[in-house]
Amino acid sequence: MKKILNDPQNYVDEMLDGLVAAHPEIYAKPAHRIITRAGEKTKGKVGIVTGGGSGHLPVFTGYVGTGLLDGCAIGNVFASPSADQMAETIRAVDAGAGVLCLYGNYGGDVMNFDMAAEMVSFEDDIRTASHAVSDDVASAPRGEMEKRRGVAGMIYAFKIAGAAAERMADLDEVARLARKASGNVVSMGMAMTPCIIPQLGKASSVIGDDEMEMGMGIHGEPGTWRGPIKPADDILDEMFDTLQADRPLGKGDRVSVLVNSLGATPHEELYILYRRLAVRLSEIGVDVVMPLVGRYATSMEMTGASLSILRLDDELEDLLAAPANCAFWRV
Amino acid sequence: MKKILNDPQNYVDEMLDGLVAAHPEIYAKPAHRIITRAGEKTKGKVGIVTGGGSGHLPVFTGYVGTGLLDGCAIGNVFASPSADQMAETIRAVDAGAGVLCLYGNYGGDVMNFDMAAEMVSFEDDIRTASHAVSDDVASAPRGEMEKRRGVAGMIYAFKIAGAAAERMADLDEVARLARKASGNVVSMGMAMTPCIIPQLGKASSVIGDDEMEMGMGIHGEPGTWRGPIKPADDILDEMFDTLQADRPLGKGDRVSVLVNSLGATPHEELYILYRRLAVRLSEIGVDVVMPLVGRYATSMEMTGASLSILRLDDELEDLLAAPANCAFWRV
Numbered sequence: 001m002k003k004i005l006n007d008p009q010n011y012v013d014e015m016l017d018g019l020v021a022a023h024p025e026i027y028a029k030p031a032h033r034i035i036t037r038a039g040e041k042t043k044g045k046v047g048i049v050t051g052g053g054s055g056h057l058p059v060f061t062g063y064v065g066t067g068l069l070d071g072c073a074i075g076n077v078f079a080s081p082s083a084d085q086m087a088e089t090i091r092a093v094d095a096g097a098g099v100l101c102l103y104g105n106y107g108g109d110v111m112n113f114d115m116a117a118e119m120v121s122f123e124d125d126i127r128t129a130s131h132a133v134s135d136d137v138a139s140a141p142r143g144e145m146e147k148r149r150g151v152a153g154m155i156y157a158f159k160i161a162g163a164a165a166e167r168m169a170d171l172d173e174v175a176r177l178a179r180k181a182s183g184n185v186v187s188m189g190m191a192m193t194p195c196i197i198p199q200l201g202k203a204s205s206v207i208g209d210d211e212m213e214m215g216m217g218i219h220g221e222p223g224t225w226r227g228p229i230k231p232a233d234d235i236l237d238e239m240f241d242t243l244q245a246d247r248p249l250g251k252g253d254r255v256s257v258l259v260n261s262l263g264a265t266p267h268e269e270l271y272i273l274y275r276r277l278a279v280r281l282s283e284i285g286v287d288v289v290m291p292l293v294g295r296y297a298t299s300m301e302m303t304g305a306s307l308s309i310l311r312l313d314d315e316l317e318d319l320l321a322a323p324a325n326c327a328f329w330r331v
Numbered sequence: 332m333k334k335i336l337n338d339p340q341n342y343v344d345e346m347l348d349g350l351v352a353a354h355p356e357i358y359a360k361p362a363h364r365i366i367t368r369a370g371e372k373t374k375g376k377v378g379i380v381t382g383g384g385s386g387h388l389p390v391f392t393g394y395v396g397t398g399l400l401d402g403c404a405i406g407n408v409f410a411s412p413s414a415d416q417m418a419e420t421i422r423a424v425d426a427g428a429g430v431l432c433l434y435g436n437y438g439g440d441v442m443n444f445d446m447a448a449e450m451v452s453f454e455d456d457i458r459t460a461s462h463a464v465s466d467d468v469a470s471a472p473r474g475e476m477e478k479r480r481g482v483a484g485m486i487y488a489f490k491i492a493g494a495a496a497e498r499m500a501d502l503d504e505v506a507r508l509a510r511k512a513s514g515n516v517v518s519m520g521m522a523m524t525p526c527i528i529p530q531l532g533k534a535s536s537v538i539g540d541d542e543m544e545m546g547m548g549i550h551g552e553p554g555t556w557r558g559p560i561k562p563a564d565d566i567l568d569e570m571f572d573t574l575q576a577d578r579p580l581g582k583g584d585r586v587s588v589l590v591n592s593l594g595a596t597p598h599e600e601l602y603i604l605y606r607r608l609a610v611r612l613s614e615i616g617v618d619v620v621m622p623l624v625g626r627y628a629t630s631m632e633m634t635g636a637s638l639s640i641l642r643l644d645d646e647l648e649d650l651l652a653a654p655a656n657c658a659f660w661r662v
Contacts, residue, residue: 002523002540002634004600006562011599014563018602021609022590022622057598192333209333231337232345259353264595266631267388267659268342269335271349278352291353293658295626300597303333303632327624328598330661 008198036071047093058328065326068162080108086116098127098171104150105132129175138215152297153185153308163322189306191216236276251285262302339529367402378424389659396657399493411439417447429458429502435481436463460506469546483628484516484639494653520637522547567607582616589639594629
């Protein structure tokens with residue numbers, strides 16, 4: 001297992017200890033597997049919490065920070081945190097104005113956040129709203145949005161809801177903006193090698209030496225096809241055309257785009273993809289605002305990349321450009 | 332070859348096109364394989380140029396930006412750019428106050444920068460100073476500094492010299508500060524898998540399935556030992572102890588530290604290393620200022636990590652904290 005770790009059982013907890021040790025001005029760990037912002041809460045600010053399995057840094061925990069999230073419940077690698085953890089995270093960030101639960105659309109996370117919302121409503125009288133982001137176009141057709149998984153595009157929902165909450169918008173408004181951002185973002189990914197789950201000590205699947213898988217999920221969920229590795233431009237074109245078929249863009253549209261590495265794929269290759277993306281967007285007259293190129297949502301050392309496109313209007317563009325600060329993203 | 336590319340011959344140029352397309356407010360490409368800051372030069376500011384082989388993003392090209400570098404000459408993957416390219420880069424950034432050439436200590440780069448400095452002195456009457464960073468403790472003993480290679484620690488020299496130049500220090504002063512930062516930084520790395528050079532289509536060496544190599548260079552240069560993979564804490568301890576033996580730190584010292592992924596090693600594992608590093612530094616009473624954890628100097632998809640430690644004094648700490656902005660690092 002080509003990983004840097006001690007006991008695989010301690011992978012997540014040692015990672016969290018290191019995160020807080022390195023960035024004590026950003027992250028605090030008030031309880032086991034719960035990360036919140038460091039410092040005092042802002043009274044009357046809507047809290048935003050997320051949660052999910054580990055192994056995707058900066059997702060989920062990394063996006064706790066100013067203008068972003070307030071707290072995160074952390075599960076084992078690729079495993080949902082418990083409803084109790086989520087409820088405790090909600091309690092930890094509540095500052096009297098209610099809490100938005102904003103996370104990726106995975107069965108365990110949805111079920112546990114629903115339970116957590118009931119618990120804090122009943123036990124603590126905390127008002128919550130919830131939204132599960134489902135941006136992964138490859139995971140289900142548009143007619144079955146409830147089956148679509150959440151992937152890298154969810155960081156746009158974090159950013160936009162986080163900016164609104166920082167401006168002291170109320171819970172209904174923060175939830176509305178989170179849903180609007182989520183509804184405006186689509187993503188499509190591809191992978192060439194899987195990642196290694198520490199407690200298994202090996203990859204959960206194998207992709208042949210000359211093969212790639214289009215549409216593979218960030219936990220290795222099956223994609224739309226597996227076959228010989230295509231040239232970068234063809235890969236980008238297929239991802240872009242799939243997103244265009246799902247949610248067409250046209251002349252005059254303004255977007256932000258995220259060319260994201262799933263982990264091992266280097267910056268060099270993300271820029272090779274971006275080069276083609278810039279051509280495709282320019283051809284149809286779409287303007288790009290604040291392009292993101294890097295590692296924003298990963299699966300540890302998975303090789304591959306994803307493309308997310310967020311369609312903007314004045315309201316979303318303003319919130320996207322608002323200040324934000326965490327250890328992984330500064331605006 | 333599990334890489335996202337088109338023709339391997341175009342890897343570097345397509346990467347540069349994408350970099351400039353994504354960040355036109357930061358980078359400009361005034362000539363083939365030359366990147367400079369976008370926008371007008373500041374008259375009378377000392378220019379700082381670097382150069383080297385590709386495949387190490389953000390090193391070298393990525394660190395062109397405000398409060399950092401002014402220009403970069405770009406070679407093929409793991410190959411030095413030519414003296415002509417370097418001379419052209421120096422000419423492109425000269426704003427009347429001379430130019431510092433600041434790069435890693437590799438034979439080809441040293442020779443070509445020396446030639447380039449002669450060319451611009453003779454042909455253009457541009458005054459230059461030069462410094463080759465040699466922070467890699469594993470590559471040669473302290474008594475043979477001229478044989479030590481430059482690795483991740485060089486980004487501290489970029490940052491500190493860049494801040495001084497931005498404050499309009501003169502060439503002698505910018506060069507003095509670059510040498511001081513360089514003299515105060517030491518680095519040590521380890522690798523578990525090599526990277527794939529696009530034009531070869533395969534790894535340049537193989538490390539056994541259960542093996543790691545301590546001290547391996549960022550181009551696969553032999554390290555100090557190869558053997559079974561050790562636990563993360565043992566790896567960190569050996570890297571830290573090696574740096575301590577070379578350049579001891581003690582109670583009251585202030586440092587910045589960089590825990591750097593060579594590419595594929597995920598953030599999770601860098602934080603597991605950081606956790607142990609924080610304990611070691613705390614035990615000897617050393618304070619950490621602005622720790623960096625991430626991908627600051629890579630070898631594409633190499634698996635592994637490096638540790639760099641910069642000893643600070645008031646002057647260096649002030650310059651380290653000065654504003655800086657490129658696509659990969661914002662202070």
